[in-house]
Amino acid sequence: MKKYNILxxxxxxxxxxxxxxxxxxxxxxxGYIVVGTETRGASQREGxxxxxxxxxxxxxxxxxxPRRCTLxxxxxxxxxxxxxxxxxxxALRVSEYISSKSYVLINDYQIxxxxxxxxxxxxxxxxxxxxxxxxxxxxxxxxxxxxxxEREFGDLTKVNMIMLGVALALxxxxxxxxDIEVTLREMxxxxxxxxxxxxxxxxxxxxx
Amino acid sequence: xxxxxFIEEILVDEPGKKVILSGNEAIVRGAIExxxxxxxxxxxxxxxxxxxxxxxxxxxxxxxxxxxxTNEIVAIETAVGAAxxxxxxxxxxxxxxxxxxxxxxxxxxxxxPNPGALVIxxxxxxxxxxxxxxxxxxxxxxxxxxxxxxPSNPQECKDFTIAAFEMSEKLDLPVILDxxxxxxxxxxxxxxGPINPPxxxxxxxxxxxxxxxxxxxxxxxKKRLLDRFRKAEEYAEKSDLNRVFEGGSSTGxxxxxxxxxYVMEALDSxxxxxxxxxxxxxxxxxxxxxIKRFSENLERIIVVEELEGFIESDVKRIAxxxxxxxxxxxxxxxPAYGELNVDLVVxxxxxxxxVKPKKNxxxxxxxxxEVKSKYIPRDPIFCPGCPHRATLYAIKKVVGDNAIFGGDxxxxxxxxxxxFNMTDFVICMGAGLSxxxxxxxxxxxxxxxxxxxxxxxxxxxxxxxxNAVYNNANLILVILDNRWVAMTGHxxxxxxxxxxxxxPTSPAVKLEEIVRxxxxxxxxxxxxxxxxxxxxxxxxxxxHEGVRVLIARRxxxxxxxxxxxxxxxxxxxxxxxxxYILEPERCQMCEECYKNFGCPxxxxxxxxGEEILYIETARCTHCDVxxxxxxxxxxxxxxxxVNPHLLGV
Ligand SMILES: Cc1ncc(C[n+]2csc(CCOP(=O)(O)OP(=O)(O)O)c2C)c(N)n1
Numbered sequence: 001m002k003k004y005n006i007l008x009x010x011x012x013x014x015x016x017x018x019x020x021x022x023x024x025x026x027x028x029x030x031g032y033i034v035v036g037t038e039t040r041g042a043s044q045r046e047g048x049x050x051x052x053x054x055x056x057x058x059x060x061x062x063x064x065x066p067r068r069c070t071l072x073x074x075x076x077x078x079x080x081x082x083x084x085x086x087x088x089x090x091a092l093r094v095s096e097y098i099s100s101k102s103y104v105l106i107n108d109y110q111i112x113x114x115x116x117x118x119x120x121x122x123x124x125x126x127x128x129x130x131x132x133x134x135x136x137x138x139x140x141x142x143x144x145x146x147x148x149x150e151r152e153f154g155d156l157t158k159v160n161m162i163m164l165g166v167a168l169a170l171x172x173x174x175x176x177x178x179d180i181e182v183t184l185r186e187m188x189x190x191x192x193x194x195x196x197x198x199x200x201x202x203x204x205x206x207x208x
Numbered sequence: 209x210x211x212x213x214f215i216e217e218i219l220v221d222e223p224g225k226k227v228i229l230s231g232n233e234a235i236v237r238g239a240i241e242x243x244x245x246x247x248x249x250x251x252x253x254x255x256x257x258x259x260x261x262x263x264x265x266x267x268x269x270x271x272x273x274x275x276x277x278t279n280e281i282v283a284i285e286t287a288v289g290a291a292x293x294x295x296x297x298x299x300x301x302x303x304x305x306x307x308x309x310x311x312x313x314x315x316x317x318x319x320x321p322n323p324g325a326l327v328i329x330x331x332x333x334x335x336x337x338x339x340x341x342x343x344x345x346x347x348x349x350x351x352x353x354x355x356x357x358x359p360s361n362p363q364e365c366k367d368f369t370i371a372a373f374e375m376s377e378k379l380d381l382p383v384i385l386d387x388x389x390x391x392x393x394x395x396x397x398x399x400x401g402p403i404n405p406p407x408x409x410x411x412x413x414x415x416x417x418x419x420x421x422x423x424x425x426x427x428x429x430k431k432r433l434l435d436r437f438r439k440a441e442e443y444a445e446k447s448d449l450n451r452v453f454e455g456g457s458s459t460g461x462x463x464x465x466x467x468x469x470y471v472m473e474a475l476d477s478x479x480x481x482x483x484x485x486x487x488x489x490x491x492x493x494x495x496x497x498x499i500k501r502f503s504e505n506l507e508r509i510i511v512v513e514e515l516e517g518f519i520e521s522d523v524k525r526i527a528x529x530x531x532x533x534x535x536x537x538x539x540x541x542x543p544a545y546g547e548l549n550v551d552l553v554v555x556x557x558x559x560x561x562x563v564k565p566k567k568n569x570x571x572x573x574x575x576x577x578e579v580k581s582k583y584i585p586r587d588p589i590f591c592p593g594c595p596h597r598a599t600l601y602a603i604k605k606v607v608g609d610n611a612i613f614g615g616d617x618x619x620x621x622x623x624x625x626x627x628f629n630m631t632d633f634v635i636c637m638g639a640g641l642s643x644x645x646x647x648x649x650x651x652x653x654x655x656x657x658x659x660x661x662x663x664x665x666x667x668x669x670x671x672x673x674x675n676a677v678y679n680n681a682n683l684i685l686v687i688l689d690n691r692w693v694a695m696t697g698h699x700x701x702x703x704x705x706x707x708x709x710x711x712p713t714s715p716a717v718k719l720e721e722i723v724r725x726x727x728x729x730x731x732x733x734x735x736x737x738x739x740x741x742x743x744x745x746x747x748x749x750x751x752h753e754g755v756r757v758l759i760a761r762r763x764x765x766x767x768x769x770x771x772x773x774x775x776x777x778x779x780x781x782x783x784x785x786x787x788y789i790l791e792p793e794r795c796q797m798c799e800e801c802y803k804n805f806g807c808p809x810x811x812x813x814x815x816x817g818e819e820i821l822y823i824e825t826a827r828c829t830h831c832d833v834x835x836x837x838x839x840x841x842x843x844x845x846x847x848x849x850v851n852p853h854l855l856g857v
Contacts (some may be wrong), residue, residue, distance in 0.1 A: 011586065021209075024228050024395055034228060035361070037394040039337070046808060047588040066453065067481050070472035073394035076550040078572045092583035096576035113586040114806060118626035124582050132579050155826065187209055 001062055004174050005075045006053040008160075009094045010086030011111050012046050015160035019084070020051025022164075026175055026183040027055045033064070037073035046111070048090055057174055078102075082173055084163045086145075087111050088126040091133060103139040105166055106130055107159060109146035141166070148199060158196035165200015177201065215265050225400045231392035232257035234362040235300075235329050235385065237400070238369030240269070244298050245406035246290035247274045248283040250667065251696035252302025253338040254389040255331030259300050260697060266709050271406035275708045276699050279637075279667040280305035284328070285312050288382075291324030292419065293409030296373055303332040303345050304636065308668070310348065313382070315421050317352045318429035320380035320436065324409060327372045329385045331392050334466075334514045335547035338389075340617065340636055342545070344515040349384055349492040353437040356384040356492040357449060358465030362396040368489060370401070371449055379440050381433075386491070388466045388514060390547070441493045449489025450498055455482040458507040459561065462499075462519060464488040467512050467548055474553040478563060491519060496526045503527070503534045510560055511538035514548045587625050592809040593765030593829030595736045596620045596688050600628045601805050601837070602742035603686070607655055607750070614644035614658030618695045619764075620688050623659060627806045631659070638668025645672070645681035655750055656683040662719060663693040663701045670722065676755045677727040684749050684756045689719055690764040698767055723757045730756035737762055739836045765829050772829070785850040788828050788835065792820040794844035801834040801845070810834060 006023055010016040017038050027034040033056035039049060056069045078099035085091035085106045098104060108126045116123060124132070126142055133140045145162040149155065168177055177197065184193055209217070217227060218237055229237065235258055239247070247266075249259030259276060266274035273290070277283035280301045287297040299309075306313065306328070316326070333339040349356035355375055359368040365387060372383040417425055444450065461483055463471045468487045475483060486502045488494060503509060511520040520538035527534060541556035542548065551569065558565045590597040600623050615621055615631030616639065624631035633643055644658035660669050665687050673685065693699040700706035702716040723731050730752050734745040742760070749756045779785070790801075790810070802810050802821055809827035813820055823834075823845070835845040 021228075021395075028226070028228050028397060033397065035394065035396045037390055038230075039393070046586065046591075048586050066472060068476050070469055070476075072466075072469035072473050072550050073390045073396075074549055076473065076477070076554075077569070077576075078567060089584060089586070092579055095579040096572065098576075099572070112811075113584045114589045114626065114808070115587055116584050117803060117806065121584055123584055129582070132582060136575050136579065188213065 002057045004055045006082045007080040008051045009090045014086040016049040019160045023053040035071040107145045161196035162200040165197035166204045169201040169204035221403045229398045231365040234365035238366035242370040242373040243404035243407040245408040246295040246297040249300040254392045256696045280309040284309040291321035291326045295324045295409035296407040300329045322380040325376035326382040346518040360468040444490040445495040453485040455484040457483045460484040460506045462486045463512045470553040508535045593831040595762035598736035599760040606746040611655040614640035616640035618661035642672040645676040648682040662689040689761045694764045733759040796840040
């Protein structure tokens, strides 16, 4: 039996909930036990948004054991295996879920909180944020998903899928491109989303 | 998934089908499987989606009635009316909604919902994520002798809803289905059961001894209530909603609801698999036989529950009454405030049991705290084009900080935050007005201004307004009329002009007519997008005495944008584009629009080493307010239309 925890974090309107729902459905298709939650209290109002996706993956001969397979909807401290941050300031917020084993992807994009506006606070740039997180895990990568989305699709709507593509290409998630592709089609997503995931995967491969 | 596809999926009659649902969605499915025929609600996070889904599926199921009620007491009364004709009725609300419904709720328990059934689906909010408090409504159940069940995951949300209907019908008592935010917003697998046709109400049979709670009838109903509650105890004794996970250890755990998941995962993470666990599905009444059997070979019981030590007190009481020789611990190891989680339960359990957690919490926390210290908290903000922002801006321009501001609950609670800081107290829906009235009887040297949303006004503002007028309070009430219940997901109000099931109608009520009928003489309606007229209305109100009402009328920008944006994009395809631009050459960087008005569509950037402001076209809703308030002589902001001549084509 294996557990796998994915955390998607960002700001309202960035598509955090959409990737979360996609990953949950894809996991269910694979026969995993899927649990998760969405924090979106103030999402329409530029508040922080999270989606936690948790899988229990049983071997073929394993049976469901409530003592070992019951998951809480929130990821315990340090237990996130994959963290996708669609906005870099938000990566700082979710640091308690990250351990030395986590993979962290940070989109090089910032949305200035109003508090910073009112009090003239400066946000640390994405690279500084990535270096801070490297104190916790070596597996931190900055991805220029917003720039790529803007260039390829004319707006920022595909950032979430590009990030997912990068995550898939890392080859550490218990899901393949095909798993995601079928699920996207089932959910009625447009081909552009599939193209965005492919672009994300290429981005990653180009870097390695 | 589109709404249509979702509706199809949640209504499909395919027993055995597995889907991913949230707790809220699962409650809807459970109610449908149980043959619910009558649903009422007043929205409130985390339970709003229950009503919202019913508002969309209602017309697909013949014999199903749904309404958005004006508040929770109205909702529960309407629902019990249907139950008294034989319907299976559901009422959904958030935890504080039960305060509003309480007056009816207590006495409904006296009468009982038979011949129908009444389930109160209700969302609690440990951690106060979107509420003014985190009250533990299990005490309502205790106080009213009302059974209460707590599901732990979406599958149980569905199954417990069905069980709750059966219990309610059988016991002639309402049943509270109490789920926390994590369970309602959490997602998990749900296996469908068969759908039963709506159990509709048929006739109302007069039965004064059951329904007329006055004098001796009320008293005899109280006695009947105690009898029915005793039956509930017998029912709970046999119910399979309570489950025992066996184990050989002499320490056992009792838990329920969301806390169950934390307990199981915490035990797994501690590598402890032999502690017996009693998971209570029915949390009130807790059956004493079950507690007795569970504690037979135990020396110690640890009670793990969210919020107050409700189960803990009850188990201690039962242990005392039965003379059980077992130590019972609970809240001294687990916090009675905020949300629980796996880590808090691991730490609590390891303290009681004297074992060491596998994780080094100090180390994780130390690192995370260091990293997190660089995080700039992201306060929620008014959306671009939000009419509330424009109203607050205009008021601030006229009265400055020299006023007492009564706040209330809704999107406009954000008035408390920068750049406005225009809220001095928030208690509950409708309280802002009457607290301001109270202050106005004492403080005479400052304007007193109370805010209230349109939905909040209809929910809880009217008695307060009548009282303020009758008793000569001296204040300005600003009704922020954005046409919708915006905060909880844009439900309609009786003044919207949309029915509970989304058909256009004419508005059932007009706010200014209500206000005048309450006895208010000074009533002015203004459009907050017109800054000058807004400021004039406010100045005029300040010149008068007594209760004055200003209605700031402009539709929620999110709702308006949902209609307008596709239109703009369509025009763009024809080569016509209108947008607002901020010209850096004219801008004097006074930052009035950026800082004091604070529209998030106005942004700062650095070009050639110099700071400039610009408007993010994709987010601008064309409200025009920034143009009106621009101070750079000859405004730096203007609307540009590309190819206007094409418009006539
Ligand atoms: C008793 C009670 N019921 C429900 C809620 C949830 N709730 C918070 S604000 C609000 C209404 C907001 O609508 P409105 O007053 O029109 O203001 P808007 O958000 O549209 O600005 C509701 C239903 C609550 N806080 N208390």
